[in-house]
Amino acid sequence: MRIVVLIKEVPDTYGPRMLDLETGLAARSASARVPDEVGERALECALRYAEQNAGTEVIALTMGPQLAAGTIRKALAMGAARGIHVCDDGLVGADLTLTAQVLAAAITRVGFDLVIAGNLSTDGAGGVIPAMLAELLDAPALTALTTLEIQADRISCMRQSEGETQEVSAALPAIASVTESLPDPRLPGFKGIMAAKKKSIETISLPDLGLDPEDPSAPRSVVLAVAERPTRSAGTKIVDEGDAGRQLADYLIGNRLV
Numbered sequence: 001m002r003i004v005v006l007i008k009e010v011p012d013t014y015g016p017r018m019l020d021l022e023t024g025l026a027a028r029s030a031s032a033r034v035p036d037e038v039g040e041r042a043l044e045c046a047l048r049y050a051e052q053n054a055g056t057e058v059i060a061l062t063m064g065p066q067l068a069a070g071t072i073r074k075a076l077a078m079g080a081a082r083g084i085h086v087c088d089d090g091l092v093g094a095d096l097t098l099t100a101q102v103l104a105a106a107i108t109r110v111g112f113d114l115v116i117a118g119n120l121s122t123d124g125a126g127g128v129i130p131a132m133l134a135e136l137l138d139a140p141a142l143t144a145l146t147t148l149e150i151q152a153d154r155i156s157c158m159r160q161s162e163g164e165t166q167e168v169s170a171a172l173p174a175i176a177s178v179t180e181s182l183p184d185p186r187l188p189g190f191k192g193i194m195a196a197k198k199k200s201i202e203t204i205s206l207p208d209l210g211l212d213p214e215d216p217s218a219p220r221s222v223v224l225a226v227a228e229r230p231t232r233s234a235g236t237k238i239v240d241e242g243d244a245g246r247q248l249a250d251y252l253i254g255n256r257l258v
Helices: 037-052 067-078 096-111 130-135 192-198 245-255
Strands: 002-006 008-011 034-037 057-062 082-086 114-118 141-145 147-152 154-161 164-171 174-178 199-205
Touching: 002 037, 008 067, 034 037, 034 067, 037 057, 037 067, 037 114, 037 154, 037 174, 057 067, 057 096, 057 245, 067 082, 067 199, 082 096, 114 130, 130 141, 130 164, 130 174, 141 154, 141 164, 147 164, 154 174
Parallel strands: 002 057, 002 114, 057 082, 082 199, 114 174, 141 174
Antiparallel strands: 008 034, 147 154, 154 164
16 A cells, blocks of 8 residues: 655744745744644554555655755654655745645655545645645545544544534545544654665656646636734723723724624
């Protein structure tokens, strides 16, 4: 079995996160770059299956700048067999549509039985890439999973929905996205770190995938304007002197909140 795990390098959630006011893109130099934790949980799920089932290959795939190679290297140290890094200047500022097209092309190139991803990245928080991949790869999508059981020919899962638990399953090949309810990811040990140095990371570009980011027939999203978040100011205090209800109504109406 071949399991492709999507991993992503994101700004540290404990550091400052802001936009570059000139480009409208995330200012990734504003804080440390770290692997997205939910992606590491997806990888942990794949690795646990691989440890119990000989012949399983776990591939870590990311799309990002050159520095994102460090995130792949950590995935290899955790136990992934090899890494694929899609890196191209034409992908700077890629929207969700282009990102999904690139990832789908890379996954098709390597082949897959199962793709596992986090359901929601901590930077873009789009939450739609797994479903878009399922459409592009013509595979069933099981999303927002709280458990994931991998079998030889299918996956069986649980998801929380409106206060209830759903049991879902699909035959392979399939796309799965997991939540932070899955087990914590392992920490790379010394043996894994040393072994990672001998594992391969294949770097591929858009021409390798036969894609053109400037294709006029493909829909793209663009940033029209960006502004710094306004400084938080003191709120409006309403003192009840018998007319608090009217004051509150006037405030809501004046701020177009009703």
